[in-house]
Amino acid sequence: MVPAYALAYARENRPRFIEELKRFINFPSVSAQPKHASDLRRCAASLADHLSRIGLHNARMIATGHHPLVYADWLQNARGPTLLIYGHYDVQPPEPLNEWHSPPFSATVRGNNLYGRGASDDKGQMFAHVKSLEAYLRTCAALPVNVKCIFEGEEEIGSPNLHSFIERNRGSLSADIAVVSDMPIPGPNRPAITYAMRGGLSFELEVIGPKRDLHSGLYGGAVHNPLQALCEIVGTLHDHNGRVTIPGFYRRVREWKPLERKHMAKTGPSNIELLQNARATRAWGETGFTEYERTTIRPALTINGIAGGYQGPGTKGVIPARAVAKLSFRLVPDQDARELEARLREYIKDLTPQTVRSRLRVQSHAHPVVFDRNHPAMRAAAFAYRQGFGRAPIFLRCGGTIPVVDTFRQTLCIPTVLMGFALPNDNMHAPNEKFYLPNFYKGVTTCIWFLRALAASQRTRALPQLYEHVATEEMIASK
Amino acid sequence: MVPAYALAYARENRPRFIEELKRFINFPSVSAQPKHASDLRRCAASLADHLSRIGLHNARMIATGHHPLVYADWLQNARGPTLLIYGHYDVQPPEPLNEWHSPPFSATVRGNNLYGRGASDDKGQMFAHVKSLEAYLRTCAALPVNVKCIFEGEEEIGSPNLHSFIERNRGSLSADIAVVSDMPIPGPNRPAITYAMRGGLSFELEVIGPKRDLHSGLYGGAVHNPLQALCEIVGTLHDHNGRVTIPGFYRRVREWKPLERKHMAKTGPSNIELLQNARATRAWGETGFTEYERTTIRPALTINGIAGGYQGPGTKGVIPARAVAKLSFRLVPDQDARELEARLREYIKDLTPQTVRSRLRVQSHAHPVVFDRNHPAMRAAAFAYRQGFGRAPIFLRCGGTIPVVDTFRQTLCIPTVLMGFALPNDNMHAPNEKFYLPNFYKGVTTCIWFLRALAASQRTRALPQLYEHVATEEMIASK
Numbered sequence: 009m010v011p012a013y014a015l016a017y018a019r020e021n022r023p024r025f026i027e028e029l030k031r032f033i034n035f036p037s038v039s040a041q042p043k044h045a046s047d048l049r050r051c052a053a054s055l056a057d058h059l060s061r062i063g064l065h066n067a068r069m070i071a072t073g074h075h076p077l078v079y080a081d082w083l084q085n086a087r088g089p090t091l092l093i094y095g096h097y098d099v100q101p102p103e104p105l106n107e108w109h110s111p112p113f114s115a116t117v118r119g120n121n122l123y124g125r126g127a128s129d130d131k132g133q134m135f136a137h138v139k140s141l142e143a144y145l146r147t148c149a150a151l152p153v154n155v156k157c158i159f160e161g162e163e164e165i166g167s168p169n170l171h172s173f174i175e176r177n178r179g180s181l182s183a184d185i186a187v188v189s190d191m192p193i194p195g196p197n198r199p200a201i202t203y204a205m206r207g208g209l210s211f212e213l214e215v216i217g218p219k220r221d222l223h224s225g226l227y228g229g230a231v232h233n234p235l236q237a238l239c240e241i242v243g244t245l246h247d248h249n250g251r252v253t254i255p256g257f258y259r260r261v262r263e264w265k266p267l268e269r270k271h272m273a274k275t276g277p278s279n280i281e282l283l284q285n286a287r288a289t290r291a292w293g294e295t296g297f298t299e300y301e302r303t304t305i306r307p308a309l310t311i312n313g314i315a316g317g318y319q320g321p322g323t324k325g326v327i328p329a330r331a332v333a334k335l336s337f338r339l340v341p342d343q344d345a346r347e348l349e350a351r352l353r354e355y356i357k358d359l360t361p362q363t364v365r366s367r368l369r370v371q372s373h374a375h376p377v378v379f380d381r382n383h384p385a386m387r388a389a390a391f392a393y394r395q396g397f398g399r400a401p402i403f404l405r406c407g408g409t410i411p412v413v414d415t416f417r418q419t420l421c422i423p424t425v426l427m428g429f430a431l432p433n434d435n436m437h438a439p440n441e442k443f444y445l446p447n448f449y450k451g452v453t454t455c456i457w458f459l460r461a462l463a464a465s466q467r468t469r470a471l472p473q474l475y476e477h478v479a480t481e482e483m484i485a486s487k
Numbered sequence: 488m489v490p491a492y493a494l495a496y497a498r499e500n501r502p503r504f505i506e507e508l509k510r511f512i513n514f515p516s517v518s519a520q521p522k523h524a525s526d527l528r529r530c531a532a533s534l535a536d537h538l539s540r541i542g543l544h545n546a547r548m549i550a551t552g553h554h555p556l557v558y559a560d561w562l563q564n565a566r567g568p569t570l571l572i573y574g575h576y577d578v579q580p581p582e583p584l585n586e587w588h589s590p591p592f593s594a595t596v597r598g599n600n601l602y603g604r605g606a607s608d609d610k611g612q613m614f615a616h617v618k619s620l621e622a623y624l625r626t627c628a629a630l631p632v633n634v635k636c637i638f639e640g641e642e643e644i645g646s647p648n649l650h651s652f653i654e655r656n657r658g659s660l661s662a663d664i665a666v667v668s669d670m671p672i673p674g675p676n677r678p679a680i681t682y683a684m685r686g687g688l689s690f691e692l693e694v695i696g697p698k699r700d701l702h703s704g705l706y707g708g709a710v711h712n713p714l715q716a717l718c719e720i721v722g723t724l725h726d727h728n729g730r731v732t733i734p735g736f737y738r739r740v741r742e743w744k745p746l747e748r749k750h751m752a753k754t755g756p757s758n759i760e761l762l763q764n765a766r767a768t769r770a771w772g773e774t775g776f777t778e779y780e781r782t783t784i785r786p787a788l789t790i791n792g793i794a795g796g797y798q799g800p801g802t803k804g805v806i807p808a809r810a811v812a813k814l815s816f817r818l819v820p821d822q823d824a825r826e827l828e829a830r831l832r833e834y835i836k837d838l839t840p841q842t843v844r845s846r847l848r849v850q851s852h853a854h855p856v857v858f859d860r861n862h863p864a865m866r867a868a869a870f871a872y873r874q875g876f877g878r879a880p881i882f883l884r885c886g887g888t889i890p891v892v893d894t895f896r897q898t899l900c901i902p903t904v905l906m907g908f909a910l911p912n913d914n915m916h917a918p919n920e921k922f923y924l925p926n927f928y929k930g931v932t933t934c935i936w937f938l939r940a941l942a943a944s945q946r947t948r949a950l951p952q953l954y955e956h957v958a959t960e961e962m963i964a965s966k
Contacts, residue, residue, distance in 0.1 A: 040801030101799055107699075165801045192705070206704065210802045219766035220586075221917040225685065225887025226671070228817050229729075229787030230761060230778045232771035236725065236790045243722025246715065250708075282709060287698035292711035292842040299709045308708030311715045312805050313796030318813060320580055322519030322644045323689045323850050325815060325887075326791050326916050333718075334797060336804060338707050363771040371802050408704025408804075437805050438700040 011460050013147035018139060018452045025139050025452070026122065026445070028058070030115035032097075032131050033124040039075055039098035039165045048075040048161045051097050055159060056080070059138065063145035064157065072169035075161030082145070083154045088463055090154040092183035092422070094412055095134025095190065096163035099126035100437045107439035121442040128430035132443035133189040133451065134159060136429055140455030152463035156183055160412070163190075166210060166372025167411045174412075174419045185385040185462070186416045189451065191406050191428035192436070194277060196444060199393040199401035199454075201386060202426035204304065207339035207376035208409035209348055210312075213356065214332045214367040215241070222327040232363035235316040235331040241359045241366070242333055245309055250293040250302075252309045254355045257348070262341045264305055275402040276300035285432035303407035308338045338407060345373040374411035379423045388461035389425045396454025401427075427454070490939050492626035497618060497931045504931070505601065505924070507537070508614050509594035511576075512603040518554055518577035518644045527554040527640045530576050534638060535559065538617065542624035543636065551648035554640030561624070562633045567942055569633040571662035571901070573891055574613025574669065575642035578605035579916045586918035600921040607909035611922035612668040612930065613638060615908055619934030631942035635662055639891070642669075645689060645851025646890045653891075653898045664864040664941070665895045668930070670885050670907035671915070673756060675923060678872040678880035678933075680865060681905035683783065686818035686855035687888035688827055689791075692835060693811045693846040694720065701806040711842035714795040714810040720838045720845070721812055724788055729772040729781075731788045733834045736827070741820045743784055754881040755779035764911035782886035787817045817886060824852040853890035858902045867940035868904045875933025880906075906933070 018025075035051035038044040052069045059080035060067035067080035075098060083090070102112035102125045110116040115124035122132065137157075144151050158181065160170055174181055193200040217234035218227075247253050264272075279291055282299040293302040302308070316331025318324035339345060349370055360366040380386070381403045393401040406426070413424045429451035435441045497504075514530035517523040531548045538559035539546035546559035554577060562569070581591035581604045589595040594603035601611065616636075623630050637660065639649055653660055672679040696713035697706075726732050743751075758770055761778040772781040781787070795810025797803035818824060828849055839845040859865070860882045872880040885905070892903045908930035914920045 040803060041799060100805075101797065101803055103797070103799065104700075164803075208704075208804075210804075217767065220914065222765055222767075223887065223916040224787075224789040224791060224815060225687075225817055226885070226911075226915075227761075227765050227767075227782060228789040228815075228886060229772050229781040229785055230770065230886075231765055231767045232769065233790055235793060236721070239718040239721040239790065239793070240725070241722075242715070242718040243720075246719070282706075286701055286706050286710055288696065288701075288706075288710045290711065290842045291709060293708050302708040303706060306708055308703075310703040310707040310804075310806055311712055311718065311796065312703060312803055313798045313807070314714060314718070314793045314810070315798035317790065317792030318580065318582070319792045319794035319811075320519060320582065321521060323813060323815065324519060324580055324643075324791055324916070325687075325689075325789075326579075327789055328792070331793070332798075334802060336703060336707075336802065338704055363769045406705070407707060408702065432705075435699065436705070437702040437803070440699075 011144070011456050014143040014456045015453060017147045018143040018456060022449060026117065029122065029132060029135050032135065033115035033126050034113050036113040037098045037126070037161065038101050039162050040101050045075070048098060052076045052078050052161055055097055059157060062138065062142035064141065072162070072173060074169055077161065077173065078159040079157065081156045082151050084150060085152070085154050088153045089184040090156060090182070091459070091462060092181065092186040092416070093137050093155060093157045094160070094186055094188045095137065096130045096160040098161045098164050099131070100129065100164050104439060109440055117445070120445050122445055123440060123442045125441050127441050127443040128434040129436040129441065130163070130190040132448055133429050136189060136448060136451030137187070137455045139452045140459060143452070143456055144459060152459050156181060166374070168372070170412055171415045174415050178419050181420060183420060183422055186422055186424040187427060187458070188410055188413060188424055189427050189429055190410055191408060191426060192430040192432045192434060193428045194404070194432065196431065196447060197397060197399060199397040199399060200404045200428065201389050201393070201401050202406045202428060203381050203386070203403050204378040204405040205376060205413060205426070206304065206307070206407050206409055207343065207345060207414070208336060208372060208374040208411070209339060209345045210334070210336040210371040211352070212332055212334050212369040212371065213238070213241070214330060214369070216330045216365045216367065218327070218329050221329050224325040224327045227327055231327065232361065233327045234364050235328050237361060237364045238314070238316065238331040238333055241356065242311055244359060249295045252307065254351055256351055257307070260342045260344065261307060269301070272300060272304070272405065273298065275404060304405035305340055307340050307343060309335060311335050338409065340376050341378060343376065345375060372411070374409050375414040377413050377417060383423055384465045385423065385425050385462060388465040389427050389458055391461045392454045392457035393427065395457040396450045427458070490623070490935050493619070493622040493935045494932060496626045497622040497935060501928060504618050505596065508601065508611060509603070511610050511614065512594040512605050513592050515592040516577045516605070516640065517580050518641050519580050524554070527577060531555045531557050531640055534576055538636060541617070541621035543620065551641070551652060553648055556640065556652065557638040558636065560635045561620070561630050563629060564631070564633050567632045568663040569635060569661070570938070570941060571660065571665040571895070572616050572634060572636045573639070573665055573667045574616065575609045575639040577640045577643050578610070579608065579643050583918060588919055596924070599924050601924055602919060602921045604920050606920050606922040607913040608915040608920065609642070609669040611927055612908050615668060615927060615930030616666070616934045618931045619938060622931065622935055623938060631938050635660060647851070649891055650894045653894050657898050660899060662899060662901055665901055665903040666906060666937070667889055667892060667903055668906050668908055669889055670887060670905060671909040671911045671913060672907045673883070673911065675910065675926060676876060676878060678876040678878060679883040679907065680868050680872070680880050681885045681907060682860050682865070682882050683857040683884040684855065684892060684905070685783065685786070685886050685888055686822065686824060686893070687815060687851060687853040687890070688818060688824045689813070689815040689850040690831070691811055691813055691848040691850065692717070692720070693809060693848070695809045695844045695846065697806070697808050700808050703804040703806045706806055710806065711840065712806045713843050714807050716840060716843045717793070717795065717810040717812055720835065721790060723838060728774045731786065733830055735830055736786070739821045739823065740786060748780070751779060751783070751884065752777065754883060783884035784819055786819050786822060788814060790814050817888065819855050820857055822855065824854060851890070853888050854893040856892050856896060862902055863944045864902065864904050864941060867944040868906050868937055870940045871933045871936035872906065874936040875929045906937070
């Protein structure tokens with residue numbers, strides 16, 4: 009039952025795979041920046057063409073209101089299960105550009121790493137799946153399971169069109185399990201399956217003052233500076249214990265049983281390890297929780313950016329007419345994004361002094377998710393990792409948000425296997441993003457074994473019972 | 488004694504003066520932005536050439552460490568007093584560009600206004616003096632007083648090289664009085680002489696966190712976000728009464744006698760007028776003071792800009808590695824900029840939590856100044872305004888800062904007459920800066936009369952005693 013031909017094909021074609029991945033990365037598919045709209049379209053067209061060339065069927069771009077989706081399938085296995093593979097070809101903005109050692113959209117191999125925006129998030133990781141499909145199709149002319157690929161171009165802007173697309177097409181997208189590879193594992197030889205992710209709520213807070221920018225000499229001291237008012241508001245959103253001050257913010261936050269926190273302490277990164285990954289020297293956050301807990305089972309509020317006033321070199325004596333902060337929450341079970349939005353609006357209204365006006369624009373919502381670690385597909389993934397990396401994976405929670413996972417759960421009623429290949433130091437969302445190439449190769453191997461194990465898991469109960477059964481009501485995804 | 492020929496010349500040549508001023512404005516002499524260094528040089532060369540062509544002597548550019556000075560003189564009046572005319576040919580950055588109705592460096596007349604960056608601050612106002620000199624020299628082949636012109640290219644960046652230049656050349660720059668036209672008057676028919684200006688202290692506050700930008704999903708809640716910490720620091724710099732919270736900040740702030748505050752209430756703008764000029768709807772600031780007092784005899788702290796994190800369209804899930812705020816104080820007698828800097832450093836150190844680092848970079852210093860409203864040169868200026876505008880000026884304080892005024896006082900031991908021609912709605916430092924052309928014409932007339940009256944003030948005591956003598960120890964400039 010060893011997929012020997014596919015594995016050999018993958019091994020032999022590594023140099024070509026790297027060249028193809030480089031070309032894929034070189035499309036500046038920055039979904040947040042309107043100037044790159046045509047780059048996303050070109051990237052999507054190239055991806056669809058690639059999927060067709062490796063032997064998938066029905067490969068095509070699908071128009072959304074904004075950046076296109078890419079779809080392809082292979083459905084020739086009448087009795088086998090169907091796997092929905094999700095990835096995203098859009099990337100984070102590369103700014104600040106001056107901190108890159110090589111251009112973000114000119115993928116470059118240095119040592120064991122491939123550098124470029126999207127190298128790991130998510131072009132490199134989704135490519136591991138694509139290449140596993142190619143390896144099977146080229147050597148066996150068939151896949152062991154049915155596959156539907158759905159690759160998105162709007163993940164980094166909160167997937168504004170994906171949810172409705174999946175809802176409208178829930179019939180044709182039906183599957184037994186989804187897989188997403190868009191997260192780091194703890195280390196090169198420490199594979200992990202993510203069984204929980206935080207949700208999200210992103211918004212812009214604008215503070216508006218005088219009708220125009222004012223001379224700070226002539227008016228300084230006599231009008232409320234919107235940038236100052238913004239700092240005064242944002243500066244009170246956390247208390248001295250690192251807790252968010254919005255009334256009722258923690259009311260629905262689930263308290264986990266000691267058994268689960270013990271599992272987390274055993275499998276998750278230590279405080280020191282997490283800080284080393286962050287290249288930070290000092291911990292900070294909600295008292296009473298470890299760093300791993302703070303980033304997974306506790307919610308967070310991050311100020312992602314502020315723009316206001318003069319930012320150029322030197323000085324400018326100005327009181328800006330307005331200032332904007334971009335903020336985002338990470339939510340945990342059983343917080344509800346819509347309920348929180350209402351609380352937030354109320355709180356910001358209370359915090360805004362009468363001397364300025366404020367405006368809140370919510371940009372995206374996503375619910376947190378938690379999956380059963382003992383689901384057969386999870387066990388298939390664990391088996392595949394053991395084959396690909398030579399070690400059994402641990403089950404981890406992740407602080408990030410992949411909104412589509414919640415959509416799959418709600419709309420298609422299926423769980424998602426979250427199997428990452430990136431590393432904590434791959435600089436996802438930061439300058440000098442990279443992908444550790446040995447993990448790419450192991451990722452392809454793991455994906456090949458995953459297809460194989462998934463087929464087996466349905467037919468037999470032969471897969472080793474790797475993990476004790478811990479599914480309880482705690483494991484049920486929160487609404 | 489009426490300078491009839493010069494006045495007639497100025498009247499007849501108005502259209503040409505406007506064309507020349509437009510060409511002067513079209514040099515994008517933005518001193519804060521390194522990319523414009525050569526534009527400043529070209530602007531300075533053109534100005535020096537112009538001064539030579541109108542009949543001044545020794546016209547030349549003078550190299551500084553950065554942007555050049557322009558100098559010219561006329562010293563043929565052996566017995567007359569010497570007037571030092573200061574102006575600056577550099578301008579504020581034009582950003583945000585999208586708010587301009589016509590390009591900032593393509594000067595455009597619309598109605599009675601000339602639009603362009605620098606139209607009033609300070610190219611237009613200094614040009615009124617230049618054209619008054621031309622009018623005299625072309626019609627009389629002489630000036631009624633000796634004149635030294637010193638035009639700077641670094642005023643908007645805090646005059647980093649001017650002070651030392653004047654110190655090194657205090658002999659050759661010696662004069663009896665200085666004049667600066669770089670401020671607004673209350674209205675088109677409401678001339679004013681500024682007898683007090685606030686000082687300044689500009690600095691950048693940088694807050695530094697992790698070594699690189701972090702993914703806010705993976706690390707949100709576990710590290711102190713430098714942008715959040717910056718808001719937390721900046722948000723505590725004012726209390727609920729609009730007062731700056733730095734310990735000892737108000738210790739040296741002079742309390743003015745009721746007589747002076749009464750004078751201010753009588754001559755200065757009302758609260759409503761000041762807010763209308765600002766196009767703001769709500770007052771804000773230190774309790775117990777009028778808006779005019781808040782902007783003149785009370786110090787202020789303004790956040791001029793903040794740069795941190797992602798500022799582009801859409802969202803980016805990032806914890807920035809660092810964040811920077813640009814701030815500036817406006818200081819009043821008898822605050823000392825150096826002493827305040829020390830207090831500020833101590834305070835910021837105290838406010839910075841152990842979870843981040845902070846760094847303070849002071850960019851410029853200037854002392855506040857107050858002059859005797861009854862000095863003979865002030866009376867000459869008042870007389871000239873009455874001739875030029877048909878109305879006697881009021882004596883006002885200004886919240887802005889012109890560092891050179893303090894330099895003249897300290898280094899050359901002379902007072903400065905601050906006679907403005909700009910209007911409150913001229914958008915100095917803001918988009919759509921303009922100069923109200925009737926004020927330009929009246930400004931040239933006033934400058935011609937000022938030269939005349941200044942010559943007379945030295946020879947005779949014939950100038951009307953326009954104002955009761957109010958010089959007291961309060962009027963002495965503060966150290």
